[in-house]
Amino acid sequence: MKRHLGLVCFVGALLLLISIGCTSTPSPSDGGSKEESTPQLPQLVEGDVTQFVNPFIATGGAGFAVGSAHPGPNAPFGLVKVSPDTADKEGINFSHCAGYAYTDEYIVGFSHIHLYGTGVPDYGNLLFMPVASPIASDILSTKVQRSSYKKESEVAQTGYYKVHLDKPNTTVELTASTRTAYHRYTFKDKNTPHNVLIRLDHALPGGNVRDGHIHITSDKTFEGWLHSDGAMSKPGGGFMLYFVAKSKTPFQATTWKDDKIQLKELEQKGPKVGAFLTFPKDQTTVELQVGISMTGLAQAKQNLDKEGNNWDFEAQRQNTKQAWQDLLSRVRIAGGSQDQKTMFYTSLYHSYQMPTILSDTDGSYTGFDKKQHKAQGFTYYTDFSMWDTYRTLHPLLVLLLPKHQNDMVRSLLAMAKEGGYLPRWPLATGYTGTMVGASADIVIADTYIKGVRDFDAEAAYKAMTFLAMNPTPPGAKYGGRRDIEHYASKGYVQANKHSGAASVTMEFAYNDFAIAQMAKAMGKTKDVETYMKRSENYKHVWDDKMKFFRAKNADGTWFNDEFKDTVWTKDYVEGTAWQYLFFVPHDMDGLSTLFGGKDALLKRLDEFFELSFNEYEARERKLGLKKYYWHGNEPDLHVATMYILLGKPSLGQKWVRWIMDTRYENSPKGLAGNDDAGTLSAWYAFNAMGLYPIPGRDLYLITSPIFTRTQMTIEGKTIEIHALGASDKTKYVKKAWLNGKELPNLWLKHTELLKDGNVLRLELSDTP
Known part of the structure; x- marks a missing residue:
């Protein structure tokens, strides 16, 4: 992709786009408007979309910018x-x-x-x-x-x-x-x-x-x-x-x-x-x-x-190509450059690499008890990099490949049944205990609340809450929730006993929010209150004097006397204080309160991105760790989209486009870091279409699409996004209509979007 380092293009006049709408005229109560004529829609890409896949993207890079693709x-x-x-x-x-x-x-x-x-x-x-x-x-x-x-x-x-x-x-x-x-x-x-x-x-x-x-x-x-x-x-x-x-x-x-x-x-x-x-x-x-x-x-x-087969190499090659065509062509696009099309379809391709199908052609697989089992009525998967993938990849699969995602949840539940516990990062036929948190909670809850429910929800809920309430035995291979007793009673993980305690506390709070949403959807009213209260535990590691989240000792003192906000310390997991400063995706109101109000939070966001921009322009520590926004890692992937929830969507769109333009390119060094089983690729795929998820909530934020038209075919349903005029300059979404009805905010529910024949029309401008 051609790289654009400028942040805002103050060039050109305001472009008002023509409504697309639905075929029937909305009533006055719709609150929307319908144009009398419908412009000709851009032509979607036809035929073979695998031509836009470049498997060499992310096979290069150096230092912490290695993409780790094959x-x-x-x-x-x-x-x-x-x-x-x-x-x-x-x-x-x-x-x-x-x-x-x-x-x-x-x-x-x-x-x-x-x-x-x-x-x-x-x-x-x-x-x-x-x-x-x-x-x-x-x-x-x-x-x-x-x-x-x-x-x-x-x-x-x-x-x-x-x-x-x-x-x-x-x-x-x-x-x-x-x-x-x-x-x-x-x-x-x-x-x-x-x-x-x-x-x-x-x-x-x-x-x-x-x-x-x-x-x-x-x-x-x-x-x-x-x-x-x-x-x-x-x-x-x-x-x-x-x-x-x-x-x-x-x-x-x-x-x-x-x-x-x-x-x-x-x-x-x-x-x-x-x-x-x-x-x-x-x-x-x-x-x-x-x-x-x-x-x-x-x-x-x-x-x-x-x-x-009967030794027909070319036939097998075509069969596999067709399997990819069948999945990738469920999304067709119009507009964008050749490089942007290539980045998009390669992002989908990379999003469909993992988790890995483990069950054999007869459904057999080796379970986490090391015994042979059979997947009855589903495909069994393994290799879940969930600390990464819960943020973007699994929400993308819920949207585009819900049957695959459903089988993945069933696989996680099989692991819990046969191994005893939900995994953190399952690989092959066993637990690894890699990374932190209980990310399976978010993956499962996000799937369930979006209506993908062909799995045993009671068994899932039992497995989720067991880890949330019970101590993890020393040396347990499955990981679990470390220091859960202290977290449940005092509201935070003890830094004098556990590394990365600030990050782990914040992850647990998000995990608890996901459990609360699952409980709400299942009608478990009492549990909703319990877990929603725990979802606010991130507040226990907020230092109001320093205005950062910090790790805390058992006695309530701060763990790190010499606080440094731009270096990796034992307070955090793979990040700096700045990179974890906004990691409360589930509670924007609560986060705003900590900062002293929405305006104060917005001011800090502005500071964060200006520092990030300056760091990028100076190419500081190009191959090393980043101080501020780091797209090569996970904790701050959502931060640009926070502006949309805070009522400043143009700023969110500005920074989303900046990230897309500077952190992705059609080359072997095309990603900002490890793709982490498709996490960065799924981020691009979502934003290129103009959507972004909040895992654990039934919402998509409307960001800044790079394509003028996107058509998704999902289990027989056809949904379109029209963003006529979208370009490198025309990137600011002013208004949005769903089937002719204007949306009050730049977000909508999964259940609202996913109806056959839906058209989400976006009005874009080249000025904020």
């Missing part, structure tokens, strides 16, 4: 995310949480499972790599195994990846279905060996394969399993990964163990095992299909049998 193919929410793992010249793969960095010179191999957009690495297991040298133990050295490649040979599209490896002079092509990977290797040199290295010991940094087993079952098939744990999955005992693979053509197999070649053995077991597959030199094209499961070998074979 360019390899996968089906929507697919378990298989087969993608290159890379390293630099020195063999270092720092910040390769998804295995890949755009600027790296070498490809180490192609592993089958990856996380998307995270700030901590895990997965990167079961690596394949074509090699064109004689079988020898030195190949098992990463620096020998790896190959350089030319960037111009690299292609990434929805459902397809291609690259040419220099050293083996081999072109690699990949595609994938939900649980099966498809490899096609074309060896260019007939005079060199055509070998494929299989490594069961490979994992991303921080990962460790504890055990593994590979068995060559015929001259065309092999299978096995591995037990791995990574930086996040280790607390939950790691995970088992099973695979069954087949080749289109016969091969000769050689196994290896502990870096030693085992010429006569067809089976190996241990933490460092694998194989070489050798193909005839006149066999220039090699095709492999690999079925994956975290349940068992039988399920991996079943997944391969049901998702594999």
